[in-house]
Amino acid sequence: MPIAKINPVSCTHISSCELFPLLEKGGFLKVWQSRYCRGDFSRCARYQMSLRGERPPINLLPSGEYLSCLKRRDECQ
Numbered sequence: 001m002p003i004a005k006i007n008p009v010s011c012t013h014i015s016s017c018e019l020f021p022l023l024e025k026g027g028f029l030k031v032w033q034s035r036y037c038r039g040d041f042s043r044c045a046r047y048q049m050s051l052r053g054e055r056p057p058i059n060l061l062p063s064g065e066y067l068s069c070l071k072r073r074d075e076c077q
């Protein structure tokens, strides 16, 4: 049986990422955390956007898809 490869390094943007605390709450969002934040974070769309000096929208998921139900307070009217 092959041994699963585990990345011992977490994303370096955890403390500044606006989405990470929401992923911590669990539910269906938790899968993103194990797959990206504590896994292969270099593939995360938010991480890549931050590296380009851009602020990722709160509803941008690591996969590059957008959640329609999340907005920053300053984006709400």
Ligand code: SF4
Residues within 6 Å of the ligand: 011, 012, 013, 014, 017, 018, 019, 020, 033, 036, 037, 038, 041, 044, 045, 046, 047, 062
């Ligand atoms: S969502 Fe992306 S940028 Fe945010 S902590 Fe997770 S891997 Fe890092």
